[in-house]
Amino acid sequence: MSKKRINWFAIILILIIIAALILLFFQNVNAITGHATSQSTVSNVTIQYYLSISLCSNLSSGIWFGDVSSLPATDLNGSHNYDNTYPTLNGSTYCVNISTDGNSAVDVCIKADDHLRSPANDVIGLNNETYSNFTWTTNMTHPLLGSQSAITTSYAKSSVNVGVGNWSYYRFWLDIPVAQPSGTYNNTVSFKGVTTSSACGS
Amino acid sequence: MKNKEVKNWNFLLLFVLLIAILLPLCSAGVGISWNKESSLVPENTKTCLTYKVYNPWPDDSYAQVKLSEELMQIISYQESETEFIPHDTSSANAIPVEFCFKTPKIYKENCWLFNELVCKKECKEEMKIYEGEVEIIEADAPEVVEGSGGSATKMSVSAPLRVKVQCVPHARDYSVIYIAVILIAGILLTINLIRRKNKKK
Numbered sequence: 397m398s399k400k401r402i403n404w405f406a407i408i409l410i411l412i413i414i415a416a417l418i419l420l421f422f423q424n425v426n427a428i429t430g431h432a433t434s435q436s437t438v439s440n441v442t443i444q445y446y447l448s449i450s451l452c453s454n455l456s457s458g459i460w461f462g463d464v465s466s467l468p469a470t471d472l473n474g475s476h477n478y479d480n481t482y483p484t485l486n487g488s489t490y491c492v493n494i495s496t497d498g499n500s501a502v503d504v505c506i507k508a509d510d511h512l513r514s515p516a517n518d519v520i521g522l523n524n525e526t527y528s529n530f531t532w533t534t535n536m537t538h539p540l541l542g543s544q545s546a547i548t549t550s551y552a553k554s555s556v557n558v559g560v561g562n563w564s565y566y567r568f569w570l571d572i573p574v575a576q577p578s579g580t581y582n583n584t585v586s587f588k589g590v591t592t593s594s595a596c597g598s
Numbered sequence: 599m600k601n602k603e604v605k606n607w608n609f610l611l612l613f614v615l616l617i618a619i620l621l622p623l624c625s626a627g628v629g630i631s632w633n634k635e636s637s638l639v640p641e642n643t644k645t646c647l648t649y650k651v652y653n654p655w656p657d658d659s660y661a662q663v664k665l666s667e668e669l670m671q672i673i674s675y676q677e678s679e680t681e682f683i684p685h686d687t688s689s690a691n692a693i694p695v696e697f698c699f700k701t702p703k704i705y706k707e708n709c710w711l712f713n714e715l716v717c718k719k720e721c722k723e724e725m726k727i728y729e730g731e732v733e734i735i736e737a738d739a740p741e742v743v744e745g746s747g748g749s750a751t752k753m754s755v756s757a758p759l760r761v762k763v764q765c766v767p768h769a770r771d772y773s774v775i776y777i778a779v780i781l782i783a784g785i786l787l788t789i790n791l792i793r794r795k796n797k798k799k
Contacts, residue, residue: 401792409787413780420776446689448629450655451753456626460748474748492753495629497689499653508749525749555755570748585749588755597731597756598666 402490447502452480452563455490458584459568462580467574469527474568486564488509492587496561504529504564505551505588505596511571514579522583524571529554534565544569548565551588551596554564558594608714626657628683628755631692636664636760641745642703644674648691649737649757651734660737668729669759674700680737686777697732712764721765 450539452478461472480487493500506527512520523546530538544567545552590596620753631650653659661681666675675698683693705725711715735754 402687403790404788406787409783409790412783413787415778416776416783419712420773423773423776424769440634442632444628444633445693445757446631446650447653448627448654448754448756449753450627451751455751458748458750484627492682493627495627495654497629497652512747512749529679568749579747581747584751584752586752587758588754590758594758597733597758 414420443462443501446505447498447500447560447589447591449502449504450493450495450496451587451588452489452491452493455492455566455587456492459490461568461570464572467572469517469541469570469572469578471569471571473542474570477569478536484533484535486536488539488566488567490535490566491563491588492555492558492562492566494558494562494564494589498560499569501557501559502555502589502590503553503592503594504558506547506554507549507551507588507596508547509584509586510549512583513583514577514581516577518577518579520570520572520576520581522549524573525583526569527554527566528573529564529566531555531564532562534563539565541567541569547585550588551552551598553596557592585588599622600673603656604723606651623672626685626736627655628659628661628734628736628753629651629689630732630755630757631689632732632739632757634796635758636762637699638762638764639699639701640764641701641705644698644700646675646696646698647671647759648694648696649732649734650694651683651688652689652692653685653687654689656685658685659683662735662737664733664735664754665697666733668728668730669732669761670700672699672728699761701761701763704763708770709772711774716770716772718770719765719767721767725765725766726763727740728763729758730760 400544408595459474462475464472474490474491478488480489492504508525510520510524510527525547526549527543528541528543530540558564588596629652631652634647634757637645637647651661661683663679663681681693681695687693705715705721705723707719709715733754733756735752
């Protein structure tokens with residue numbers, strides 16, 4: 397009767413495989429250690445903001461300065477700077493309206509995409525296009541020419557903390573230097589509404 | 599009696615005049631509603647956020663949804679770029695717009711093999727934050743040329759958004775080594791068993 401030899405090598409290999417499998421299992425499974433009993437309740441609050449703006453129709457149609465026949469021209473008026481009849485005569489009809497369907501006061505940011513450019517690529521520098529704004533009402537005086545600021549290619553806050561249901565009125569002016577080549581010059585001015593004290597963004 | 603009638607007519611005329619003056623002041627507009635300004639997302643994870651657009655104004659409008667450049671780096675899905683918003687859509691009936699972000703794998707791992715395997719993560723770096731805005735731009739701005747030169751106008755509303763990428767620390771992952779050990783031991787075991795079988799024959 398032959399004595400059966402034990403295959404120790406195979407047994408060790410099997411033990412190694414089992415150990416590696418166990419370690420692999422615990423490496424990839426989050427082990428639960430111990431028991432704990434607890435009760436919890438959820439505390440929850442949701443803060444919601446909503447805001448809406450609209451440009452008055454004369455502003456959404458664009459800011460136009462008409463034909464200019466003699467140069468230099470200084471503080472050329474936008475075509476609707478003084479054509480409002482309500483609330484008072486000679487107010488501006490360039491305005492941004494903050495909807496009553498909102499729950500936050502709004503800051504209105506303004507920028508232009510570029511200098512005023514002609515199809516021939518002649519340029520009226522953006523520092524020549526200026527604006528002034530006044531919240532809630534407009535008349536002969538407001539928005540004030542003396543408070544004009546140049547429009548830039550980055551958003552800048554124009555009106556701040558305009559309450560829901562209110563208007564912010566604007567006037568626009570353009571200076572044209574004496575040696576400006578003739579042509580039609582255009583760009584795009586953007587208005588952005590953000591919640592008060594938020595940054596204008598890019 | 600006649601005086602009263604005239605008074606009524608005057609009042610009506612004044613009312614009509616007031617409406618006529620105010621009406622041209624209104625046009626289409628855009629609105630945005632949101633309830634989340636920041637989101638904490640583990641790295642290499644997809645997450646979706648919903649904003650709502652509305653138009654409480656008397657004219658229909660089309661709105662283009664735009665994410666700022668910082669957020670465009672990580673966007674993986676945007677439901678729609680242009681939304682039609684019917685007039686008189688109040689904030690209560692705002693139209694949802696969904697965005698999904700896939701946060702990148704940005705935090706360094708300490709790895710033993712090939713910069714990829716047997717790694718641990720300690721999260722000692724500062725949290726990476728993608729800060730930008732969700733902007734709703736009126737897409738159908740009329741192109742009316744009144745004069746010979748000037749500026750066309752556009753309008754938009756925006757909401758701030760911060761996507762904070764969370765680093766999830768983990769201990770060194772030896773899985774690859776365990777798998778290699780299992781494979782090698784398995785091969786050796788197979789060879790050993792085959793040899794013994796052949797010897798018996």
